[in-house]
Amino acid sequence: xxxxxxxxxxxxxxxxxxxxxxxxxxxxxxxxxxxxxxxxxxxxxxxxxxxxxxxxxxxxxxxxxxxxxxxxxxxxxxxxxxxxxxxxxxxxxxxxxxxxxxxxxxxxxxxxxxxxxxxxxxxxxxxxxxxxxxxxxxxxxxxxxxxxxxxxxxxxxxxxxxxxxxxxxxxxxxxxxxxxxxxxxxxxxxxxxxxxxxxxxxxxxxxxxxxxxxxxxxxxxxxxxxxxxxx
Numbered sequence: 001x002x003x004x005x006x007x008x009x010x011x012x013x014x015x016x017x018x019x020x021x022x023x024x025x026x027x028x029x030x031x032x033x034x035x036x037x038x039x040x041x042x043x044x045x046x047x048x049x050x051x052x053x054x055x056x057x058x059x060x061x062x063x064x065x066x067x068x069x070x071x072x073x074x075x076x077x078x079x080x081x082x083x084x085x086x087x088x089x090x091x092x093x094x095x096x097x098x099x100x101x102x103x104x105x106x107x108x109x110x111x112x113x114x115x116x117x118x119x120x121x122x123x124x125x126x127x128x129x130x131x132x133x134x135x136x137x138x139x140x141x142x143x144x145x146x147x148x149x150x151x152x153x154x155x156x157x158x159x160x161x162x163x164x165x166x167x168x169x170x171x172x173x174x175x176x177x178x179x180x181x182x183x184x185x186x187x188x189x190x191x192x193x194x195x196x197x198x199x200x201x202x203x204x205x206x207x208x209x210x211x212x213x214x215x216x217x218x219x220x221x222x223x224x225x226x227x228x229x230x231x
Contacts, residue, residue, distance in 0.1 A: 005024055005104055005107055006107050007019070007020070008020030008021075008023075008102065021104045021107040021109060024092075024101065024102065025104040028088065032088070038052075039053065040056070063075075063082065063083045063086060064079060066207075066211070067211050071212075071215040072215050072218065078125070078214060081117075081214075082210055085207045085210055086203050086206070087203075088114075089105055089165070089199070089203035090200055092104055093105070093198075093199025094196065094199070096196065096199070097196075103169060106169045108162065111161075111163075111166040111169070115165075116162075118158065118209075118210045122154075122213045122214055122216075126138070128218075130218065165202055168198065169202065
């Protein structure tokens with residue numbers, strides 16, 4: 001019983017190998033790149049729009065709203081990163097309906113890479129918004145005693161992101177694999193549908209947590225009504 005795409009070896013030469021995780025990850029990125037190119041090549045600003053453009057606008061608008069509700073005032077600045085995280089994890093789960101496909105998010109190496117991208121992006125956005133001194137100063141607020149705790153939290157939440165996504169995706173793949181062995185007919189179909197729903201929830205949670213961490217690093221806040229200038 002194969003539980004992870006790491007166990008699928010397509011090519012190997014010495015210590016170099018291409019397993020299912022690498023192949024499916026790059027294939028998924030290629031599919032998303034080609035799909036986005038095809039959808040956005042003929043965008044319309046009028047009322048006559050394609051179904052794909054309508055779907056694209058719904059997804060982009062929804063992601064923008066979620067980013068803004070987290071506390072980031074300019075969602076267009078962050079949608080490229082947060083939106084890509086959401087779409088990658090979501091597409092990795094949706095493609096499980098394809099025969100022979102194993103989601104790369106079921107591998108700890110993939111989830112660790114996704115969490116590492118968040119770990120790198122958070123200080124980059126923070127420095128871009130506050131400057132180097134302003135961002136580093138946040139580590140000693142409200143007192144310098146918090147410095148080691150803030151540093152530890154940076155690493156612990158990155159580890160938590162990777163393990164959380166890996167655990168949820170791996171458990172779903174394991175349950176489906178076991179059910180396919182025991183009852184290889186109707187019941188696994190319902191579990192696959194449940195797995196699709198769970199994967200979409202995980203994509204949402206992962207992207208929202210990334211936005212929350214970025215919001216904490218940038219310290220952006222919506223202006224209060226009381227402090228707004230009088231007109």
